[in-house]
Amino acid sequence: MPYGIKLLNNISQAALEVLPADAYVVGADTPAPDAIIVRSADMHEYARNRELVAIARAGAGFNNIPFQACAEDGVVVFNTPGANANAVKELVICALLLSGRDVYGGISWANTLKGEGKEVEEAVEKGKKNFVGCEISGKTLGIVGLGAIGVKVANAAAALGMKIVGYDPMLSPAAKAALNEETLILDDLSKLWGICDFVTLHLPLNEKTRGVVGKAELAAMKKDAVLLNLARGGLVEEDALLKALEEGRLRSYVTDFPNGEIVGREHVLAIPHLGASTPESEENCALMAAQQIKDYLEEGIIRNSVNYPAFDTPRTAAIRVCLLHKSAAPELAERAGELLKNCDVKEVFRCERGDVAYSVIDVANAPDSKTMEALAALEGALRVRCL
Numbered sequence: 001m002p003y004g005i006k007l008l009n010n011i012s013q014a015a016l017e018v019l020p021a022d023a024y025v026v027g028a029d030t031p032a033p034d035a036i037i038v039r040s041a042d043m044h045e046y047a048r049n050r051e052l053v054a055i056a057r058a059g060a061g062f063n064n065i066p067f068q069a070c071a072e073d074g075v076v077v078f079n080t081p082g083a084n085a086n087a088v089k090e091l092v093i094c095a096l097l098l099s100g101r102d103v104y105g106g107i108s109w110a111n112t113l114k115g116e117g118k119e120v121e122e123a124v125e126k127g128k129k130n131f132v133g134c135e136i137s138g139k140t141l142g143i144v145g146l147g148a149i150g151v152k153v154a155n156a157a158a159a160l161g162m163k164i165v166g167y168d169p170m171l172s173p174a175a176k177a178a179l180n181e182e183t184l185i186l187d188d189l190s191k192l193w194g195i196c197d198f199v200t201l202h203l204p205l206n207e208k209t210r211g212v213v214g215k216a217e218l219a220a221m222k223k224d225a226v227l228l229n230l231a232r233g234g235l236v237e238e239d240a241l242l243k244a245l246e247e248g249r250l251r252s253y254v255t256d257f258p259n260g261e262i263v264g265r266e267h268v269l270a271i272p273h274l275g276a277s278t279p280e281s282e283e284n285c286a287l288m289a290a291q292q293i294k295d296y297l298e299e300g301i302i303r304n305s306v307n308y309p310a311f312d313t314p315r316t317a318a319i320r321v322c323l324l325h326k327s328a329a330p331e332l333a334e335r336a337g338e339l340l341k342n343c344d345v346k347e348v349f350r351c352e353r354g355d356v357a358y359s360v361i362d363v364a365n366a367p368d369s370k371t372m373e374a375l376a377a378l379e380g381a382l383r384v385r386c387l
Contacts, residue, residue, distance in 0.1 A: 006033035008038040034051055068307065085152050088152075093160070101133030140195060150202035164184065165183075200229075221249070226254065233259065322359075324383040348361050
């Protein structure tokens with residue numbers, strides 16, 4: 001029986017190449033789906049069917065998905081970090097250039113000269129002084145968050161002559177190795193604000209990062225500095241931001257998340273959420289999301305989950321039994337192995353993440369329905385699948 005995949009948003013058709021029609025039914029109206037692929041749709045009030053085992057977010061952010069509640073229901077939630085990194089990087093570089101020199105203001109003013117004929121050239125020469133800015137070469141760029149996007153921004157800005165200062169308490173060895181060798185990594189975020197001419201945010205939005213830039217941080221920034229936020233709108237306390245702009249303490253704020261409070265404000269450059277809006281980015285995200293769903297449904301492989309541990313070991317036998325369970329049940333894998341002893345157990349794997357764990361048992365013979373029911377009844381078990 002084919003797997004059912006429900007699409008809550010339109011995605012690139014390239015994903016269908018990963019999910020062939022003979023094994024998958026993919027569409028917006030798929031009933032009782034095994035998995036969901038979503039972009040921006042809000043799933044916090046979505047009624048999840050019991051058959052649902054996986055959700056893939058075609059993008060990096062996942063605050064539109066109740067991932068913790070999903071974990072408790074044995075639903076693995078994936079995201080696609082890095083798939084849209086180049087698109088966002090390019091827009092950040094564009095934003096740096098636009099905010100360094102008042103290009104947007106100058107263009108808007110120049111458009112008002114339409115119809116003035118021969119007077120335009122003279123008006124331009126007289127008026128251009130109102131839009132003078134600075135070159136970004138030689139300026140210091142602070143990057144808060146050095147994941148896939150932050151690293152790309154750091155290296156691209158360094159190539160344009162900027163000095164790079166970064167902060168990320170979860171900086172991975174791979175990300176650190178990928179950074180330009182002259183990048184200065186700080187161990188304290190409070191040290192960053194006062195030494196940068198430009199600051200760009202590249203963080204997920206969660207309870208720890210919400211409002212990470214508030215009154216104190218804005219007060220600590222250099223006078224005439226520029227703040228860029230192409231990550232998530234909630235990272236900045238907008239009341240404090242607007243006051244800082246009104247008082248002239250910041251030169252400008254560039255955001256990819258316009259709302260009724262900031263759109264049209266002086267010194268605010270509001271971009272209409274274009275960060276990952278490129279065909280290339282959307283295709284990359286769709287392909288990555290579809291592949292992660294396929295690997296999990298068919299092989300029990302977990303890559304880039306936001307609520308379950310990673311597991312990337314190929315099966316060692318014909319049948320694979322997968323158990324999602326509470327990490328507080330450390331003996332569950334052992335008890336499951338005992339229930340499966342007549343199936344000729346080949347390998348047992350266990351990994352955990354916070355309150356949940358994932359145990360995988362490879363066996364030579366498929367367990368019968370009675371054994372599967374016994375596995376599902378184990379204390380702490382959240383979901384049992386046989387592949």
